[in-house]
Amino acid sequence: MKKVITGDHAVAIGAKLCRVEVVPAYPITPQTLIIEHIADFINDGELDAKFLTMESEHSVMSAAAAASAAGARVFTATSSQGLAFMHEMLYATAPFRLPVVMPDASRTLAGPPGIWCEYNDSMGARDSGWLQLYVEDNQEALDMVIQSFRIAEDKRVLLPVMPCLDGFVLTHTVEPVDVPEQEKVDSFLPSYKPDIILDPARPAMIGAFMPAEYIMELRRQTAGAVESSKEVIQEINGKFAKEFGRDYGGLIDTYRMDDADIALITMGTVTSTSREVVDELRQKGEKAGLIKLRFFRPFPSEELRKAVAQVSALGVFDRSVSYHGGGQVYNEVRSALFGMTIPVINHLAGLGGRDVTKEQIMKMFELTRKAAKGEKVNQINWHGTRGETV
Amino acid sequence: MYEVRFHGRGGQGAVMAAQTLAEAAVNEGNYAVAFPFFGAERRGAPVLAFTRIDSKKIFSKTQVYNPDCVVVLDDSLLDTIDVVSGLKPEGIAVINSKEKPEDIDLGKTINTATVDAVSIALEILKAPITNTAILGAFAKATGIIKIESLEESIKRKFGEKLGEKTGEKNALAARTAYEKTVMGKSRGIKKLEARKQWLPTYQEMPVGGSLIESKTDAGLIGPGSFIENKVSGWATYRPLRDREKCVMCLLCWFYCPEGTIHRISNKGDLMTNYDYCKGCGVCANECPVDAIKMVRARA
Ligand code: SF4
Ligand code: SF4
Numbered sequence: 001m002k003k004v005i006t007g008d009h010a011v012a013i014g015a016k017l018c019r020v021e022v023v024p025a026y027p028i029t030p031q032t033l034i035i036e037h038i039a040d041f042i043n044d045g046e047l048d049a050k051f052l053t054m055e056s057e058h059s060v061m062s063a064a065a066a067a068s069a070a071g072a073r074v075f076t077a078t079s080s081q082g083l084a085f086m087h088e089m090l091y092a093t094a095p096f097r098l099p100v101v102m103p104d105a106s107r108t109l110a111g112p113p114g115i116w117c118e119y120n121d122s123m124g125a126r127d128s129g130w131l132q133l134y135v136e137d138n139q140e141a142l143d144m145v146i147q148s149f150r151i152a153e154d155k156r157v158l159l160p161v162m163p164c165l166d167g168f169v170l171t172h173t174v175e176p177v178d179v180p181e182q183e184k185v186d187s188f189l190p191s192y193k194p195d196i197i198l199d200p201a202r203p204a205m206i207g208a209f210m211p212a213e214y215i216m217e218l219r220r221q222t223a224g225a226v227e228s229s230k231e232v233i234q235e236i237n238g239k240f241a242k243e244f245g246r247d248y249g250g251l252i253d254t255y256r257m258d259d260a261d262i263a264l265i266t267m268g269t270v271t272s273t274s275r276e277v278v279d280e281l282r283q284k285g286e287k288a289g290l291i292k293l294r295f296f297r298p299f300p301s302e303e304l305r306k307a308v309a310q311v312s313a314l315g316v317f318d319r320s321v322s323y324h325g326g327g328q329v330y331n332e333v334r335s336a337l338f339g340m341t342i343p344v345i346n347h348l349a350g351l352g353g354r355d356v357t358k359e360q361i362m363k364m365f366e367l368t369r370k371a372a373k374g375e376k377v378n379q380i381n382w383h384g385t386r387g388e389t390v
Numbered sequence: 391m392y393e394v395r396f397h398g399r400g401g402q403g404a405v406m407a408a409q410t411l412a413e414a415a416v417n418e419g420n421y422a423v424a425f426p427f428f429g430a431e432r433r434g435a436p437v438l439a440f441t442r443i444d445s446k447k448i449f450s451k452t453q454v455y456n457p458d459c460v461v462v463l464d465d466s467l468l469d470t471i472d473v474v475s476g477l478k479p480e481g482i483a484v485i486n487s488k489e490k491p492e493d494i495d496l497g498k499t500i501n502t503a504t505v506d507a508v509s510i511a512l513e514i515l516k517a518p519i520t521n522t523a524i525l526g527a528f529a530k531a532t533g534i535i536k537i538e539s540l541e542e543s544i545k546r547k548f549g550e551k552l553g554e555k556t557g558e559k560n561a562l563a564a565r566t567a568y569e570k571t572v573m574g575k576s577r578g579i580k581k582l583e584a585r586k587q588w589l590p591t592y593q594e595m596p597v598g599g600s601l602i603e604s605k606t607d608a609g610l611i612g613p614g615s616f617i618e619n620k621v622s623g624w625a626t627y628r629p630l631r632d633r634e635k636c637v638m639c640l641l642c643w644f645y646c647p648e649g650t651i652h653r654i655s656n657k658g659d660l661m662t663n664y665d666y667c668k669g670c671g672v673c674a675n676e677c678p679v680d681a682i683k684m685v686r687a688r689a
Contacts, residue, residue: 095598095599096599096600097597097598097600098598158597158598195597196596196597196601202602203602203603203612203613204600204601204602204612204613205600205601205602205612205613206598206600207599207600210599213587213589214590214595214599216592217590217591217592217595218592218595218599220592221592221593221595221597221598224592
């Protein structure tokens with residue numbers, strides 16, 4: 001059934017279709033609509049779940065971890081300051097292998113205070129063990145909630161997943177979304193059956209104190225789970241495509257990359273706009289291509305190396321800055337491509353929610369083209385920033 | 391470089407002993423470092439402390455695996471831990487014990503010094519804190535540090551923390567132990583098997599480290615495994631409850647950190663399980679009517 005709905009609404013419907021059982025929540029702009037829709041579903045008897053109104057995000061994640069440890073399918077959503085506030089508890093859910101799914105409505109993390117899209121909130125959680133993905137439109141937002149639970153609960157993974165959707169650009173934008181049928185989702189996503197849960201009838205220790213003799217093994221195990229999630233993500237993408245007819249490519253997606261000479265790597269909604277820019281460039285005879293980075297954790301190094309093997313220069317878009325210079329994606333990409341001789345340059349744009357225009361994306365390709373020709377260009381380029389000469 | 395490993399239990403002052411030794415060594419013109427290694431921090435649990443002494447700056451930040459000397463503050467540790475593991479062949483063990491070295495079985499015959507530090511501490515300090523007395527024995531047994539330097543450091547360090555009088559008493563405990571230390575060689579009869587510990591590889595580690603009670607080669611793991619962790623050996627003291635005085639307020643039951651006090655009837659009668667009582671005295675301290683007395687657990 002097609003519905004014209006916001007990204008937040010789509011995410012809430014996704015959670016409902018997954019028959020989530022516990023939803024601890026605290027509202028924060030621009031995530032609030034997700035939580036309100038879920039509350040409505042429960043109130044209207046459309047969803048049989050326990051809704052917990054918590055007093056802070058720290059408590060939200062504590063309750064989420066506990067409910068997950070007790071065997072429930074747990075869903076929540078957050079954004080920006082809220083994500084920062086639960087930071088400590090993020091580090092508990094992953095190593096203890098609690099498959100919570102929590103969309104993040106990407107929003108700038110103060111200071112300065114702001115409510116618009118930037119990835120500096122989720123980037124700060126990249127080393128917590130959560131899997132992280134970034135979606136391009138409302139359909140993908142809904143579909144990825146469903147896939148996230150399937151990935152998170154896979155026995156080879158058992159990790160929490162954070163699908164990130166651009167604050168306002170998706171959360172508050174309506175567009176047509178094909179809402180899958182409940183029966184189809186039910187057969188795609190079996191109910192969650194963990195091996196060990198907190199149950200007085202069968203005492204268990206989950207999240208116990210560990211001396212130095214054990215923590216490294218647990219770290220190694222968690223790192224291994226993140227690594228093996230790659231295969232699972234790919235597999236589940238394939239199954240989803242077969243069932244629902246929408247193939248997102250898995251870890252990365254590519255657009256007109258077959259004979260591309262220059263390419264741009266993007267995340268989130270900028271990918272969407274860039275598709276049109278690539279088409280325009282192609283019409284002008286420019287062999288431009290696009291790589292959509294879907295998962296940031298796990299980071300698809302191998303897939304990227306393959307995707308860029310033929311290009312003569314690569315631009316990397318970042319919607320947040322790591323204050324030593326470039327953005328986080330840029331640095332991960334360069335690390336992934338180590339040993340390859342392709343020039344890689346960084347394009348920072350859209351921080352704090354500034355609109356990323358087609359002109360800016362055109363400019364990103366133009367600079368990448370210069371780099372391909374061996375002309376001198378800056379490594380790090382700020383687009384749409386006053387005082388910059390790009 | 392001279393390396394010392396201290397074996398004690400939480401609350402016995404092993405760390406303070408290691409630090410005091412380091413300070414005394416520095417005052418003699420050497421370079422020294424001292425550092426602790428705690429397990430789960432808990433009064434009565436085995437702890438390690440290390441001191442390194444050299445004539446030049448020490449860079450090594452690792453634990454000590456081949457000490458020149460091991461110092462044992464609590465001889466109940468001898469039953470569960472191979473305290474002389476890694477000790478250099480010419481090294482020496484300094485042990486707080488009533489026994490003569492010849493009567494102590496360390497699983498090998500090595501240079502050993504003993505001193506009854508508990509009795510000295512009880513007599514001089516009125517508390518079973520043996521860390522200063524054992525340092526006196528260390529000075530006598532090794533000759534690595536002058537007893538005068540130790541006395542000076544003890545007075546300063548303990549005096550600063552606990553008052554001048556206590557500092558002096560502790561220095562006296564060290565001097566007394568220095569004079570009473572008996573030197574000899576240990577026996578080497580018992581077979582010391584390394585205590586089995588559950589050490590899974592990362593592949594064997596249960597997912598997320600989550601455990602249900604299960605049996606391994608190294609004993610029980612998971613909830614309920616603490617039943618195997620008898621701590622009675624730690625206790626210097628033991629609580630004795632006077633049923634006549636007791637008013638059944640249950641404060642001792644509430645405060646016991648080991649959960650060792652049980653209610654055995656609906657009337658609220660209490661029983662202490664001495665297998666798991668570490669003798670910390672918290673119950674006696676909390677009792678509003680002084681119904682609990684702490685008495686010496688071991689002769
Ligand atoms: S001394 Fe008292 S408080 Fe301490 S462990 Fe024993 S019973 Fe518990
Ligand atoms: S605290 Fe004292 S009075 Fe209260 S129950 Fe324990 S022994 Fe009895």
